[in-house]
Amino acid sequence: MNTSIARACFTLLLILASSIALQAQTQSKTAKSTGSISGKITIKNKGTAGVLVSIRRAEMGSPFETLAGAVSDQEGNYRITNVGPGSYDVTPGNLAYVVPDNNTGRSRPVTIVEGENVENINFTLVRGGVITGKITDADGRPVIQQPVRLVRADPDPRNPQVVRTSIAISNQVTDDRGIYRIFGLSAGRYKVATGRAEDGTPSFTQTGRSVYKEVFYPDVTDVAKATVIEVTEGSEATNIDITLGRATETFSASGKVVDDKGVGIPGARFGLQRLIGDRPEYMNAFVSSNVAGNFSAEGLLPGKYTVFLMTESNTELRPDNTTFDIIDSDITGVTIRLVKGGSISGIIVLESENKQAFAKLAQLQVVGYVQSGSAYTMGMSGRSTIGADGSFRVGGLSAGTAIVNLSPTMDMNQIKGFLVSRIERDGVVQPKGIELKEGEQVTGVRMIVSYGNAAIQGVVNIQNGPLPPNARIVVRLVKPGENSSQLRPPRVDERGRFAADGIPPGTYEISVNVVGVPQTPRLPGAKQLVDLQDGITTEVSITLDLATAAKP
Structure with missing residues (x-):
């Protein structure tokens, strides 16, 4: 789904200190030297x-990037060299x-600055638990390549009010004997399920495969009646077998994709x-029309279906609210009509004299997204290449509020x-998006874009006690007077270190909060203005005194 509708839910916020001292010191960095991580x-x-x-890398980067690794020696020591500055996840294999007792899973977060040699990133490993069993159908035959899910039986430790029974913490598939084996499990209490969930969680159905209703071990459909499996260090729970019911009957839909003239x-x-x-259930396959525009989709469950188009750059078309119903048989004669959608065109104004920035801008694209009426169903999106003069035209949009933004074409490094x-329409700033009527062709849009390579690195010093269990520190950078920012918050590692680069120069408000623990009376957060200059790394030191925190 388009990244512009991705949502982040920050719950149970606790600020543990009201007295935070902030000192900043700036220095120029020329050549970026590498460092190392050892343990x-x-x-x-x-x-x-x-x-x-x-x-x-902790942040999204290039899928083609190969990072270093190391193998532990006879004493168990390892050392990864030639590590560039940035935030990383370090993982034993x-x-x-x-x-x-690692809340972040198998990995440990590490932020490294230029030339830094980070030591004592140690791992104490214990053998994980195993859950294994067999999945059979109603006739006792093994079900091959059947997905099996493992869910927690207890509340999420970071949010005790939520029992995450609908979110799988591990997914495996059965082999040719119908056997599954889930290994490397942390100590805890789990439930095992297989089949298509009906608990309101958005899911995917793979076409061309038998579909079964969800069943929990031991052969129950109610998660509350599922048996809890206790996993301890090195334990192995065997014969966790599940018998599925009869496969749900599926059907096909066929028809034609046409334009507004029926061609x-x-x-x-x-x-x-x-x-x-x-809520939607997505089919785990895409359908294409042939040379005559005809199509056929197989393996469809009974229900109401809608269509979303896989848009190409600079397209003008969108589906004309096509829906069809499958009840108890195959259907034919479905017409998917593609019509000319609305569009947003304009120009990008780059607030930079950096020649490299203009070259890099041409590698990006402009995306537009109009949210659907439901929080779960797919909205309408379009994308446009960027012309040499900064011009763009995003087409194929439906009526509604369109969010327009820059997007990479390959990886986030772009x-x-x-x-x-800001986004302007006829000189007026559009802070909440651009209102688009049905089929409207909006022109005169200006996307004001800043560019820079300022950097910030620093440390949060904890005084008078450690953080509470499951708590973590969040550092954010926003423009003064703004409530949100497109800048990704730099991650803070176990040592309190954080770093971020590729930031447009200017004045920012830096704030430090503590999240991930049950909420108590909220204290004011720490805020401080910091000036970031292009090509300069600003170093920040923050002291968080837990002695001033209010008691729960």
Whole structure:
């Protein structure tokens, strides 16, 4: 789904300090030197050899980037060299073992600055638990390549009010004998399920495969009646078998994709979503029309379906609210009509004299998204290449409030340094998006974009006690007077270190909060203005005194 509708829910906010001192010191950085990450791998208090330790960037980066790793020596020591500045996840590669009491899973976050040698990123591993069993159908035959889910039986430790029974923490598929084996599990209480969930969680249905209703171990459909499986260090729960009911009957839908004159459109790619109330179930496959515009979709469950188009750059078409119902048989004669949608055109104004910025801008695209009436169903989106003069035209949009933004075409590194300052329509700032009528062709839009390579790095010093269990620190940068920012919050590692680069120069408000613990009376957050200059790294030191925190 388009990234512009992704939602982040920050709950249970607690600010533990009201007295925070902030000092900033600025210095120029020229050549960026690399550093290293080192530590030790131990199992049963002994150094362990031959464990691959890898790193990956915490932020989204290039899918083609290969990062260094290291294998532990005879004493269990490892050292990863030539590590550039940034935030990373450090992970030991033995999947049968787990890191106990680690709220971030198998990995540990590390932020490294230029030339820094980070030591003592140690891992104490214990053998994980195993849950294994067999999935059979109503006739006792093994079900091959059947997805099996593992869900927690207890509340989420970071949000005790929520029991995450609908969110799988592990997914496996059965082998040719119908057997599944889930290994490398942390100690805890779990439930096992297989089949299509009907609990309101958006899900995907793979076409061409038998579809079964959800069943929990031991052969119950009510999650409250499912047996809890206790997993301890090195334990193995066997014979966790599930018998599915009869496969749900599926059907096909066929028809034609046409334009507004009824002429077949070849090569149109679209997806289907089945509506259950106001939530969607996406079909895990896309459908394409042939040279005559005809199409056929198989393996469809009974229900109401809507269509969403897989848009190409600079397209003008969108589906004309096509829906169809499957009841108890195949259907034919479905017409998917593609009509000319609304559009938004304008120009990008780059607030930078950097010649590299203009070259990089041409590698990006402008995306527009109009949210649907439901919080769950797919909205209408379009995208446009950017002309040499900064011009763009996003078409194929439906009526509604359109959110327009910059987007990379390949990886997130492309957009680094760019920040959309504001969107103007006929000289008027549009803070909440552009209102678009049905089929309206909006012109005269200006996207004001800033660019820069300022950087910030710093440390949050904790005084008078550690953070509460499951708590974490969040650092945010926003423009003064604004409530939100397109800048990704720099992640704070276990040492309190954080760093971010590719930031347009200017004055920002830096704030530090503590989240991830049950809410208590909220204290004022710490805020401080900081000036970031292009090509300069600003160093920040923040002291968080837990002695001033209010008691729950």
